Amino acid sequence: MEKTATPTQPKIFGILAEFGSPNEVYKAAKKVRDQGYKKWDVHSPYPIHGIDSAMGIGDSKMGWIALFSAFAGAFGGFSLQYWVSVYAQPVVIGGKPINPYPAFIPVTFEPGVLFTAFGCIIGMLVLNGLPRLYHATFKSKNFARFSDDGFFISIEARDKRFNVSETRKLLEDAGGRNIEVLED
C-alpha cells in the first residue's frame, strides 16, 4: 500500500490517465470496474451515455430528495393557507367558505415546485460534495481538457486495490495516455 507516506513526502492522491475518445474511456472504465476498484472516477466534458453501468455505480438518490422536498413544500403551502384562513383570520371574503380548499390548490402546488427545485440543486451539490474549489485533479495541467475534449479516468489512492505500479499498468493497458501520479 502506497498510503504509508512519511511526513516529508507529499501524500499521493491517485493516478490520472487520459483517453482519446468516449469509446476508449468507456471500454477502459469497464476494465477498471472489472478489476474491482471502487474509489475512482471518469471525467468527461458531457455525460457519457451508459457510463454509470460501465463503471458499476448504482442509481442516483436524487429522486428521493426531490420527492421529500415536493411533499414538504406542498404540505407547508397548504398548512399555511389553512392556518391563516381557519385559525388566524377566519373572515368571510366574497361569500366564500372559511376553508375553500380548491382555492388553495395554486399555493399548495407552487411551494411544492419551489421546494423541489431547491431540493434538486442543493441535493445535487450535497451528493456530489460540491462546491469544492480545490481538488487534487486540478493540479494536473492536462486535466483542464476535461471540460473541452478530454476524457479521463482517475483512480484514488484511498482505494483498497490501489498500487502505484499496478494501477498505472492497468490504465496503460487500457489505452491511457499522459498518465500522471497526483499529489494530494
Next chain:
Amino acid sequence: MILHRDDDPTKRPMLVETGDFHEVTEIISKPAETKAPATWFVLMLASLSLLSLMVGLIGYLFWQGTGVWGVNVPVAWGWAIVNFVWWIGIGHAGTLISAILFLFRQRWRTAINRFSEAMTIFAVMCAGIFPVIHVGRIWVIYWVFPLPNQMQVWPNFRSPLLWDVFAVSTYFTVSLLFWYMGLIPDLATFRDRATTGVRKFILAIFALGWRGSARHWQNYERAYLILAAISTPLVLSVHSIVSFDFAVSKVPGWHTTIFPPYFVAGAVFSGFALVETLLLISRQVFGLHKVVRMHHLDNMNKFMLLTGSLVGYAYAMELFVAWYSGNIYERFAFWNRALGEYWWAYFIMVSCNVISPQLFWFKRIRQSIPIMFIITILINIGMWFERFVIVITLHADFLPSSWGYYRPTWVDIWTYVGTFGLFGTFFLLFLKFLPQLAIAEVKGVMPQANPHFGEDHHAAATTGASKGH
C-alpha cells in the same frame, strides 16, 4: 470530420455542423473571450439609456402616485397589466424549450435552450416590475407576502392576485435555478480556458469546482430531469394562474373557462417569437451558424404555426361562445372588442397573431431569415395587443355613465419602452459574459459523443444523434 447528411431525407438532420468537440468549445467560448463587436457597445448604450429612463419614470410614479398613468375606473389595470402579462408570456417559451422539449427528448433544443432560459429570467424580471409598481402604495408591498405583523392581518388566499404572487415568484426562482444548474459545467469550461487570474477566480467560484466526474454527472442529470419534470407543470400553471386574474372575476369577456389554455398557448407563441428574434440577431452578430442551424429555426417556426393556430382557434371560440351563450353582456363585450371603439386593436391582434403565422405553412417562408424575422416581430406586437384587447374590455363596463376611452399617458408608454432597456442590458451582459449555448449539451448530441461511435460505422452514425443522453 463533417458529415453532410442534410441532403438525404431518410436521415436525421445533423444538429451540429462539426464533429469536433474542441471546435464546439471554441465557437461557443469565442464571444466571451474576445472583444465585443461594435454593435454590442451601441446596443448596450441604447439599453442603458432606456434602463435609466425606466428607473427615472418609476421614481416619478412613486413620487406622484399612479395618477401619472392613464388608468382610472373602470379601466383600473391599463398598460401595467398588459405589459405584465406580455412579458411573463414571453418568458414561457424559455421553460417550454428547456423543460418540455427536454422531456420529449427533442435534442435540437440544445441550440436554443440556454438562450431562451436567459430570456425567461430577464422577461420575468421585466414582468415582475409592473404589478409591484401598480399597487400605488409601494412602501407596503410586503403585505402581499404572508408575514406575521402587529396588525394580525394576513393575505387573502382566496384571491387569484395572491396566487399570482406565489406563481410568479416561484417561476422566477425555479427558472433561475434551472438556468444556473445548466451553466455549471459550461462555467467550468470557461474557467479552464481562462487566461487572466481575475477571470479564473470569478469563474472558479461560480463553477463550484465542477470536474466532470461521471458520479457527479449522474446526480446532475437526474436532478436536471426532475427540474425539467417539475418545470413543465409549473410553466403551465403560471400562465393559467395569470389568466385566473381575469377568469375568476365576474366580468363579461373575462369570466371564461377557455382562458387558462388560451393564455398558455399565447404565452408559448409569443415566447418562441421573441427567442427567434433574439437568436437571429445573435446568430448573425456572433456567427453561430454551425450550431444554430436552419433546422432549428424551421422547427421553431413550426411551433409558432401550431401555437398561433391554437390562439386563432381560441379567438374564434370566444366569439362563438359569446354568440351561442345568448348572454347579452357576454355578447356585447365581444362585439365591442371587435367592432367598438377599440376595433383597431382587435384588428392588429387578429392580423398579427392569426394571419401572419399561417405563412409558416410554406417551407420557403419557414426557411427565409428576413421573412421569419419580420413575422416574429409581428407576433410580438400582436400578442401585446391581445392583452390590450382583453384588459380594455373594461372601458365599457356595467354602468354606461362610466364608459370612457382609455388612453395611456407618456409615462405609461415610456415606462414600457424602458423595460426593453432592462431586458436588453441583462441580455447583452449574458451574451458577452456567459456561454450562449449549452456547451456540454451540444457536445452530448453529437454523433461522436456516443460511447459506441466508431465501433460500427453504420449504427453509430445513425443512432448517435437520436440516442438518449
